[in-house]
Amino acid sequence: MTAVADTKVGEVRLQLSDISVNFGGVKALQNVSLQARSGQVTGLIGPNGAGKSTLLAVASGIQRPNSGIVRLEDQDVTGARPQVYAHARMARTFQAPQLVPDLDVREHLVLALRSNNHKPGSALKSAFGKRITTDEFGKTEQLLAELGLANVAAKGVRELPLGTRRLVEVAQCLACDSRTLLLDEPTAGLSRAETAVFSDLVVRVCRDRNIAVVIVEHDIDLVLDISARVFVLDFGRLIDEGDPSHIRNSKKVQAAYLGTMEADLDV
Amino acid sequence: MLSYLVAGLVTGSLYAIFALVLVTTYNASHVFNFAQGGMAFFLAYCFYWLNTDVGLPTVVSLVLSIVVIAPIMGWFLWRVLLGRLSTATPLIRLAATIGLSVALSAGTTLLFGHDQVLQPAGLIRNVRSVVTIAGVNISNEQMLVIGIALIVAIGSFLLLNRTAVGLVTRGAVDSEMMTVLTGTNPKVVVAGTWMAGMSVIGLAGILVMPQVGLNAAGFSSVVAASFAGVVIGRLTNVWWAFGGALLVGVLQSVVIPYLPDSGILTTALRPSIPFLLMVIAIVARSRGAGVRDDVASREVAKLSSAAERSVAHVQSVMRGTRGSWDRYVGWAVLGVVLVAVPYVFSGFWVGVFAVGMAYAIALLCFRPVTGEAAVVGLCQISFVGIGAVATAQFSTTYGLGIITSMLLAACVSALCGLVVGLVCLPLGQLYAAIATYAFALLADQVIFTRPTFSNNDAGVFVDRPTFGGVYLTNDQDYLYFTVAIFLIVALVLFLIRRSTLGLRFATIRASRVRASSLGIPIFRSRLALFVLGAGIAGLGGGVIASNQYVAFTGAYSALLGLTWFAVVIAQGSSSIGGAAVAGLSLAVGPALVANYLPSRLAELPAVLFGLLAIMIVSNPSGINTMMRAQIRTLAARLTPERKPDGTQSPTTDDQTAVSATPVGSSR
Numbered sequence: 062m063t064a065v066a067d068t069k070v071g072e073v074r075l076q077l078s079d080i081s082v083n084f085g086g087v088k089a090l091q092n093v094s095l096q097a098r099s100g101q102v103t104g105l106i107g108p109n110g111a112g113k114s115t116l117l118a119v120a121s122g123i124q125r126p127n128s129g130i131v132r133l134e135d136q137d138v139t140g141a142r143p144q145v146y147a148h149a150r151m152a153r154t155f156q157a158p159q160l161v162p163d164l165d166v167r168e169h170l171v172l173a174l175r176s177n178n179h180k181p182g183s184a185l186k187s188a189f190g191k192r193i194t195t196d197e198f199g200k201t202e203q204l205l206a207e208l209g210l211a212n213v214a215a216k217g218v219r220e221l222p223l224g225t226r227r228l229v230e231v232a233q234c235l236a237c238d239s240r241t242l243l244l245d246e247p248t249a250g251l252s253r254a255e256t257a258v259f260s261d262l263v264v265r266v267c268r269d270r271n272i273a274v275v276i277v278e279h280d281i282d283l284v285l286d287i288s289a290r291v292f293v294l295d296f297g298r299l300i301d302e303g304d305p306s307h308i309r310n311s312k313k314v315q316a317a318y319l320g321t322m323e324a325d326l327d328v
Numbered sequence: 329m330l331s332y333l334v335a336g337l338v339t340g341s342l343y344a345i346f347a348l349v350l351v352t353t354y355n356a357s358h359v360f361n362f363a364q365g366g367m368a369f370f371l372a373y374c375f376y377w378l379n380t381d382v383g384l385p386t387v388v389s390l391v392l393s394i395v396v397i398a399p400i401m402g403w404f405l406w407r408v409l410l411g412r413l414s415t416a417t418p419l420i421r422l423a424a425t426i427g428l429s430v431a432l433s434a435g436t437t438l439l440f441g442h443d444q445v446l447q448p449a450g451l452i453r454n455v456r457s458v459v460t461i462a463g464v465n466i467s468n469e470q471m472l473v474i475g476i477a478l479i480v481a482i483g484s485f486l487l488l489n490r491t492a493v494g495l496v497t498r499g500a501v502d503s504e505m506m507t508v509l510t511g512t513n514p515k516v517v518v519a520g521t522w523m524a525g526m527s528v529i530g531l532a533g534i535l536v537m538p539q540v541g542l543n544a545a546g547f548s549s550v551v552a553a554s555f556a557g558v559v560i561g562r563l564t565n566v567w568w569a570f571g572g573a574l575l576v577g578v579l580q581s582v583v584i585p586y587l588p589d590s591g592i593l594t595t596a597l598r599p600s601i602p603f604l605l606m607v608i609a610i611v612a613r614s615r616g617a618g619v620r621d622d623v624a625s626r627e628v629a630k631l632s633s634a635a636e637r638s639v640a641h642v643q644s645v646m647r648g649t650r651g652s653w654d655r656y657v658g659w660a661v662l663g664v665v666l667v668a669v670p671y672v673f674s675g676f677w678v679g680v681f682a683v684g685m686a687y688a689i690a691l692l693c694f695r696p697v698t699g700e701a702a703v704v705g706l707c708q709i710s711f712v713g714i715g716a717v718a719t720a721q722f723s724t725t726y727g728l729g730i731i732t733s734m735l736l737a738a739c740v741s742a743l744c745g746l747v748v749g750l751v752c753l754p755l756g757q758l759y760a761a762i763a764t765y766a767f768a769l770l771a772d773q774v775i776f777t778r779p780t781f782s783n784n785d786a787g788v789f790v791d792r793p794t795f796g797g798v799y800l801t802n803d804q805d806y807l808y809f810t811v812a813i814f815l816i817v818a819l820v821l822f823l824i825r826r827s828t829l830g831l832r833f834a835t836i837r838a839s840r841v842r843a844s845s846l847g848i849p850i851f852r853s854r855l856a857l858f859v860l861g862a863g864i865a866g867l868g869g870g871v872i873a874s875n876q877y878v879a880f881t882g883a884y885s886a887l888l889g890l891t892w893f894a895v896v897i898a899q900g901s902s903s904i905g906g907a908a909v910a911g912l913s914l915a916v917g918p919a920l921v922a923n924y925l926p927s928r929l930a931e932l933p934a935v936l937f938g939l940l941a942i943m944i945v946s947n948p949s950g951i952n953t954m955m956r957a958q959i960r961t962l963a964a965r966l967t968p969e970r971k972p973d974g975t976q977s978p979t980t981d982d983q984t985a986v987s988a989t990p991v992g993s994s995r
Binding site: 121122123142143144146147148152153155159160161162163164168171172173175176177183184185186187189192233237 | 823824826827828829831832834835837838839841842844845846847848849
């Protein structure tokens, strides 16, 4: 689980070009483009129904775009199955953490560690002998410590509070050795203190591992604090993009949030 | 030709009535009523009993059956079972109505006696031609059937699309709370739909009775044929369902003049038309929403349902019990029983236990298929039958060794599993269940009726194997042989679960999107499980056939497959010990009744199997897990100073229920 040192900071990992998605007559996304660079947090904000989650679904292969191109690193993955995205080392979390009630926290990580092993026979690994090898145990220990999950390693995920479950999902993404990480409203439902811990963690992981992080959030302050670049969606269209200071002063963005932004931004 | 068309329209109208009731009740409750055949059978028998045995006039019998008994039955079933299903998972919904179907069919025979009535009098005693169109005489009975089908079609359409009732039922399915807020009580409406539906089912049963006779199998096959219409109507469209059902009836009839005098086409084509159409319709329409098992269109159970709370409760009790002592209680009991059988019981019962363990091997196939891949596989019994038939062919016809034949037969079954899996696995759970049932019915008609396999219904001889130098003619030796094979298959399944594949399957069960975003190949993984299940079923078929010295194709009918499914699901489909108990109860239950109870109670085990499957509504984890949870609770109560940390308390339970609620839900 070493940091990805073979690429330089700031290279484009995820490139969405002119993405459009229609659900029947509803145009969920219209010609939206977005780039995410390694070692940086890219923010994606917008009012309810702006199309943020749809864009994330397109970026992770769960939703096929009606038009547009998705590139991961240098590979065109438009229209491919989500598995292809995963093999191109893209990982994502979900608004409602999608964890496995039958497995404990460590098993979640072990599964993710093995997810990049496509050798024949790897599927039957640990059918005999130890369930978790010493090497895997070491790697999971390191990751659990890094995310502050060491004391819940053996717990079933049903027993964990929401914030911890979100961390487990992030840990699982990191265990896949992902180079691009999508976070879908990771702090929804978390307390202020939990949010602070989480945002520190995202920044640290992004920097240390040189991962491209895309974060979709309702908490605009959080996004503007940690992102290097922010994209703003409204009614399926990209209405603005730029660094946080630009977004703070953008009239278009303020209009999109119908003035409620102003109060937030003036603080 | 025209006369065939008219005859086809009449048969099609009968299918159509059943199809329309299914569509209407499905619209009202999202419960696909597998028990419709059993319901129709019961109500038709009520009519027959009142009319013929009690001697009431036809009209009085009819009114009592469909205006008094049917609505009461509809209300009762809604109250105790059907009304509780709308919030259950699709698997539980299916399992419960399949259990109900098994219990009702067997219960009717239990109640009214065994004598098969081959040509019961229907509504019209005096069948005569009333109209002649283009030289074709149409009888009053045929007119009645077609007329009622038309009335039911128009009635269903108006009810669902033009009345407030339809609006409320459809609203209640999507959001009961919203419907309540509009000032209507959706429960009354849904219960009313079931009551009215039951009356129509009863009427259809009485109409179909003179044609198929009073036997459960006949009713089930008519209702199964009507599924084709339902599928063509995509479960919800009244007119498509009506037209589809008519088409099935007409096709079945108009092909008659073109069939050769003998051969497979003559015997198998007509009865298999509905199921062929069903498969074609499912595959052809599988692009539509709800049919395919898309990530987006998966049905998810509401977490607030009683069933989910029960699961949460059992899980909270069982938490951290991996490798704990109570896990071994069941195994220890089973082991003692199996070892003690030859020393305690007579030779007859040793034989019964050997049959039971042979069944148990076959039933292990439900663990990969239903327990892991979450497919309601209703054609598992066909794979067992294919295994039995193939073992007989390889060993008796081609002279191969018995054990070699069994293994080859397992491969043949697995191959059939591959074909069925390729068609069924991309479908959603309900469609997959219907499609597998269609395959089972097709196998009944096309494979098991072949003279080579059925040997004029006498079956093909299969010898017992020689194993380790011992020719296993002794039932005791055969019992140990079956136990050994059971343990080997169980070990394979156990090793798969603890391997990486096991972790992957757990993830696929919990969340398809998560699994796909981790790069897990979902379709391939599930297909592998399905093929493995078919292989295990085939192996079990060989062992069963060899135990009984005969591969008897009549023993593997789709209808019996529903009973098998009910027995397994009641034990918990992913439980290995459960498969052993299920297999043994399939053999021991009927043997006990046959030996110690009067013969009119022969259907008692089937009724019990059905009722146990219905219990899954309140215990979705199955009897085994529930009993283990109870043992743990009891043990914790007896030793209060050493409470296991998973001891259930109200707060833990609440937290579990709440924390399992998805973010953004309305709770």
